[in-house]
Amino acid sequence: MTGADPRRRGGRLRAGWGDLVMGAGMAVTGGRSGWTRTVLTALGVGIGVAMLLLAAAVPGAIDARAARGAARSDQGLPGPELSAAANTLLVAQVDTVFRNRPVRGRILHPEGPDAPLPPGLTAFPRDGEVVVSPALRELLGSPDGALLAPRLGGARVAGTIGPEGLAGPHELTFYLGRDNLTADHAMRLDHFGGGGPADEFGPVLWLLVVVVVVVLLLPIVVFLGAAVRFGGEQRDRRLAALRLLGADAGMVRRIAAAEAGTAALVGLAVGTGFFLAGRQLAPLVSLYDISVFPADLRPVPWLVAVVALAVPLLAAGMALLALRRVVVTPLGVSRQATPARRRLWWRLLLPLAGLALLQPLTDVRAGRTAATDGQVAAGAVLLLVGTVTLLPWLVDLLVRPLRGGPPPWQLAIRRLQLDSSASARLVSGVAVAVAGTIGLQMLVAGVQDEFRRPSGQDPARAQAVVSLYGPPESRRVLARIAAVPGVTRSLGTVSFVAFPASVGAADPDASPVEVRIGDCTALAEYADLGGCADGDVFLAWRDRPVPGLGPGTRIGFGGGAPAWRVPADARTVPVRDDPVGGRGDGLLVTPGALAYRPPDEALATALVGLDPTDSDAVERLRSEVAAVDLTASVLTLDATRESRQFTNVRRGLLIGAVVTLLLIGMSMLVGVLEQLRERRRLLATLVAVGTPRSALGWSVLGQTGVPVLAGLVLAAAIGLAMGAALLRMVGAPVLVSWPVVGLGVGLGAAVVLLVTGASLPVLWRLTRPDGLRAE
Amino acid sequence: MSIGHTFLGLLESSPRHGYDLKRAYDERFGHTRPLHFGQVYSTLSRLLRNGLVAVDSVEPGEGPERKRYAITEAGVTDVQRWLSQPEKPEPYLQSVLYTKVVLALLTDRPAADLLDTQRAEHLRLMRELTRRKTHGDLAEQLICDHALFHLEADLRWLELTAARLDELAKEVRA
Amino acid sequence: MTGEPLLVGDDLHRSFGPTPALAGASISVRAGEVVAVMGPSGSGKSTLLHCLAGIVRPDRGSVRYRGTELATLSDAGRSALRRREFGFVFQFGQLVPELTCLENVALPLRLERVPRREAERRAGEWLARLEVADVAGKRPGEVSGGQGQRVAVARALVTGPRVVFADEPTGALDSLNGERVMRLLAGAARETGAAVLLVTHEPRVAAYSDREVVVRDGRARSLEQVA
Numbered sequence A: 001m002t003g004a005d006p007r008r009r010g011g012r013l014r015a016g017w018g019d020l021v022m023g024a025g026m027a028v029t030g031g032r033s034g035w036t037r038t039v040l041t042a043l044g045v046g047i048g049v050a051m052l053l054l055a056a057a058v059p060g061a062i063d064a065r066a067a068r069g070a071a072r073s074d075q076g077l078p079g080p081e082l083s084a085a086a087n088t089l090l091v092a093q094v095d096t097v098f099r100n101r102p103v104r105g106r107i108l109h110p111e112g113p114d115a116p117l118p119p120g121l122t123a124f125p126r127d128g129e130v131v132v133s134p135a136l137r138e139l140l141g142s143p144d145g146a147l148l149a150p151r152l153g154g155a156r157v158a159g160t161i162g163p164e165g166l167a168g169p170h171e172l173t174f175y176l177g178r179d180n181l182t183a184d185h186a187m188r189l190d191h192f193g194g195g196g197p198a199d200e201f202g203p204v205l206w207l208l209v210v211v212v213v214v215v216l217l218l219p220i221v222v223f224l225g226a227a228v229r230f231g232g233e234q235r236d237r238r239l240a241a242l243r244l245l246g247a248d249a250g251m252v253r254r255i256a257a258a259e260a261g262t263a264a265l266v267g268l269a270v271g272t273g274f275f276l277a278g279r280q281l282a283p284l285v286s287l288y289d290i291s292v293f294p295a296d297l298r299p300v301p302w303l304v305a306v307v308a309l310a311v312p313l314l315a316a317g318m319a320l321l322a323l324r325r326v327v328v329t330p331l332g333v334s335r336q337a338t339p340a341r342r343r344l345w346w347r348l349l350l351p352l353a354g355l356a357l358l359q360p361l362t363d364v365r366a367g368r369t370a371a372t373d374g375q376v377a378a379g380a381v382l383l384l385v386g387t388v389t390l391l392p393w394l395v396d397l398l399v400r401p402l403r404g405g406p407p408p409w410q411l412a413i414r415r416l417q418l419d420s421s422a423s424a425r426l427v428s429g430v431a432v433a434v435a436g437t438i439g440l441q442m443l444v445a446g447v448q449d450e451f452r453r454p455s456g457q458d459p460a461r462a463q464a465v466v467s468l469y470g471p472p473e474s475r476r477v478l479a480r481i482a483a484v485p486g487v488t489r490s491l492g493t494v495s496f497v498a499f500p501a502s503v504g505a506a507d508p509d510a511s512p513v514e515v516r517i518g519d520c521t522a523l524a525e526y527a528d529l530g531g532c533a534d535g536d537v538f539l540a541w542r543d544r545p546v547p548g549l550g551p552g553t554r555i556g557f558g559g560g561a562p563a564w565r566v567p568a569d570a571r572t573v574p575v576r577d578d579p580v581g582g583r584g585d586g587l588l589v590t591p592g593a594l595a596y597r598p599p600d601e602a603l604a605t606a607l608v609g610l611d612p613t614d615s616d617a618v619e620r621l622r623s624e625v626a627a628v629d630l631t632a633s634v635l636t637l638d639a640t641r642e643s644r645q646f647t648n649v650r651r652g653l654l655i656g657a658v659v660t661l662l663l664i665g666m667s668m669l670v671g672v673l674e675q676l677r678e679r680r681r682l683l684a685t686l687v688a689v690g691t692p693r694s695a696l697g698w699s700v701l702g703q704t705g706v707p708v709l710a711g712l713v714l715a716a717a718i719g720l721a722m723g724a725a726l727l728r729m730v731g732a733p734v735l736v737s738w739p740v741v742g743l744g745v746g747l748g749a750a751v752v753l754l755v756t757g758a759s760l761p762v763l764w765r766l767t768r769p770d771g772l773r774a775e
Numbered sequence B: 001m002s003i004g005h006t007f008l009g010l011l012e013s014s015p016r017h018g019y020d021l022k023r024a025y026d027e028r029f030g031h032t033r034p035l036h037f038g039q040v041y042s043t044l045s046r047l048l049r050n051g052l053v054a055v056d057s058v059e060p061g062e063g064p065e066r067k068r069y070a071i072t073e074a075g076v077t078d079v080q081r082w083l084s085q086p087e088k089p090e091p092y093l094q095s096v097l098y099t100k101v102v103l104a105l106l107t108d109r110p111a112a113d114l115l116d117t118q119r120a121e122h123l124r125l126m127r128e129l130t131r132r133k134t135h136g137d138l139a140e141q142l143i144c145d146h147a148l149f150h151l152e153a154d155l156r157w158l159e160l161t162a163a164r165l166d167e168l169a170k171e172v173r174a
Numbered sequence C: 001m002t003g004e005p006l007l008v009g010d011d012l013h014r015s016f017g018p019t020p021a022l023a024g025a026s027i028s029v030r031a032g033e034v035v036a037v038m039g040p041s042g043s044g045k046s047t048l049l050h051c052l053a054g055i056v057r058p059d060r061g062s063v064r065y066r067g068t069e070l071a072t073l074s075d076a077g078r079s080a081l082r083r084r085e086f087g088f089v090f091q092f093g094q095l096v097p098e099l100t101c102l103e104n105v106a107l108p109l110r111l112e113r114v115p116r117r118e119a120e121r122r123a124g125e126w127l128a129r130l131e132v133a134d135v136a137g138k139r140p141g142e143v144s145g146g147q148g149q150r151v152a153v154a155r156a157l158v159t160g161p162r163v164v165f166a167d168e169p170t171g172a173l174d175s176l177n178g179e180r181v182m183r184l185l186a187g188a189a190r191e192t193g194a195a196v197l198l199v200t201h202e203p204r205v206a207a208y209s210d211r212e213v214v215v216r217d218g219r220a221r222s223l224e225q226v227a
């Protein structure tokens, strides 16, 4: 080729355009292998894009849920007390829990024709009828339904709640109609909706959210980078052939960029398809009691625009970067020479810069601004990207001194020595995810004490507490509870508030006193009784005696009952925390000491022990209690209590980490398959000369195993560094939490094992000796 | 190159007059050097003498061209022997081989076998030369190589002809 | 020629989709002989070779190696057979690009659990015999085609196979180099008593054989039988 290229006369611009068109054409033509490569890239990119779109849809989904939640809210702003009118409604909250799934329940009683209808309902359920969510209807229809039904008051299912009345498709919720609902046990409303704004996230939670976003999205971006390089070896070879035909470096660059960009565009389309299809599947999924409607998953438009622009640009950028490394000279790729050593300094630069950004932020509690958010995000990104840049270097460092070993190992090592970047690229997504998870979990572990307080409850003494207001026959009710199968112990007491009457009912200093009636065993849960026999009465004081109360004090029970006198032999005993964590002054009375029936408004409380091997015991208990009184509460005891937002963030993190790892695993599988495909001829030749397939399998495992090992080590180191920086930021003590490291590393390793296992059948197929002819 | 065998081959496909024989010969094999009548009649009289051909019929009129010749049993055997016998591999063999192939096609004999036989013969010699070459000094090697390259050329020609036999058969029988 | 045939292919048929690659090919190879397989492109030579080596299963017909029917062996069994008893030289692309030439040659031995040191020593000897000792430390991408081919021959012979299958081993080489590879292959095979099944388009390469088999339209014929 001599003289001026006639095409060039049309101007550089047009020539450049021609190259781009040619590159784009190559992405979609170029025979079966060309297609396969484009399809694989598109798949990989598609998965990444779908994830990004999903992430972009999360704010919308949260908003939609929150909006529906607000619209059906019956916790109206405190306002003037309403009186019964044509437009009022009585609502009682009868929430329950079924097999750890929350069930939202309301009893409705419209007081007039204009009573507001809750969203999702077309008509009020009549007395004895219930309207349920589709998920609840399904549950009721299942074999478990019988266990759950009593909590709906045994009502007939008369309808289904529409989607606008549900937080998500899997929500369990019902509206029960009851004409005997009275204002004593219910709230009066004239509209639904309103209610205060959700609690503000504190600065530490915000920090968590920012880092979660970085940690979840970065691996996807990293994987996108790897996906656009699928089939890189072949592409390089082809570009080298183009150079032989006389293409100059610039042309090759434009062609490569256009080709990668086109594949990324196809990937973008595929990803959009995945997202749209996956969105339809959204109702099938329910994670941690959260489910979403397809329509809720609406990506934020400007984020969609960012994704649509960034992905092809990233692809083209990666292709150019890769070209720089391979330097496609006319003979560049046909000969695989020993690669140059990788330089360390710039690879270290990124994570160090990240640390430098995170370091000065020592107290985010003092003030959170958009600038600190940005700084945290940028620092975390740089630090995590360090995993990507350091990984090939580390793999090199690991494999360089290695020699030999058994043949599969030798094959793997030599391959890595020659080109570690291809394998490292595949693993880098997982490594980043693991590093991020470790860093985050460290932060979570470090700050969780702040959000997680001991509840004061003692689940060792009782596993559930049942409270019923004014049961007509409290003793009988308590006996019913004790008889529920799976209830191992039930300590029932009846308590009410009374006034000492000795000083005169009008005494302004006279404070009400709690009287608790129960047998000796039950009372022993509330105070250290010493000895006790039926007929005994105890005065239990927290710190000092209630003034005006002592042996001989007369106590009025109200309701016209004659006053009762505290016996003279009543002993004063130290109060004890009850299993719920409460501790109150009061009179503890054994039934033998009290001749009267307690007043109607008394509270019956049962401390219930449950058979730990019988997971349904608590369900039967709840149902039995509901059969007595729908509004009664059954509280299961837990030693700690967590802040709701913190729980949500932590759950979000877990969901995100699992989904990210799974998707990365899937994409990694695509990558591994692509690498195998690229080497199929060699593999087939090796099998033809009698190499056992198992040897090839091991060599493939080694080829991913070594980078994985390096990746996990690096991820642990970077994760710890990030965790330490984040903990310092919130002022928590910097402690290495080995279980967290183990969890992160374990998750990553599990993904890799899964991927390798899944790729073996394909390896088997590719290594059929007939593959000798392939290409 | 044996004109006699060629004549026999041509006669095997059908009895001919001397003049026809010359025409057929010139057309197929004598592109550059047509036969003289003298050559034709001396060859024919030799074949007659050896009993390989016989005069089939004599048409009224004068001159040798009035005689029609046919191949005898002995003649057929002779052609058969000639065709199945590989030629001693030597340079510039193709005219003989070509003639043989055409005659085989004309007489419906398996021409491919003829080529294969020849090919085996060529390769046999090549093997011998190769063996000599591996044990010989450089001079010997060079000489052997010269012969080998020529033989290879012939062998390639044989291969090519074998690949085109069908085509050739069509043309010859046309 | 005396002795029982070492490797016998009988009435082999094999089609790829609608294309019949072999249509009743038969061939037998005796111990120690070098057989040239020739024939036009696409006539089924490679397929015949692959069938005989147990790489491709024939649709019909049998392949017996020392009396054992290959079809009765498991995949692993045939792999082991190829590894222990057979050697292979292909036209190109058969060396593992990541391994050095020495390691490539040592690979079949190592697969047979020969210790590395010993395997590499023997590999080195073979490289020397094939006059390519100087490229031992280089990777296949860094050596010339002829050198690579000789390395491949060394790899095929290093295990002391009884049959060497060579599919156009000199296809990409000039005549001098091609013959050199052939001379070394045939010489080494004769020395070790290995039979060689050699597919080639080049008569001068075929001239290193003892016998020639021509494949046409999926059928093989031994030329000696024609004469």
Ligand SMILES: Nc1ncnc2c1ncn2[C@@H]1O[C@H](COP(=O)(O)OP(=O)(O)OP(=O)(O)O)[C@@H](O)[C@H]1O
Pocket: A770, A773, C016, C017, C019, C020, C021, C039, C040, C041, C042, C043, C044, C045, C046, C047, C048
């Ligand atoms: N794996 C395969 N898939 C499809 N067709 C095949 C396959 N292997 C061989 N063939 C076909 O079988 C026929 C014989 O092929 P084969 O490779 O054996 O020929 P060959 O004699 O080795 O040719 P060449 O001299 O060109 O190498 C050809 O028509 C080929 O297209």
Ligand SMILES: [Mg+2]
Pocket: C045, C046, C047, C167
């Ligand atoms: Mg072939």
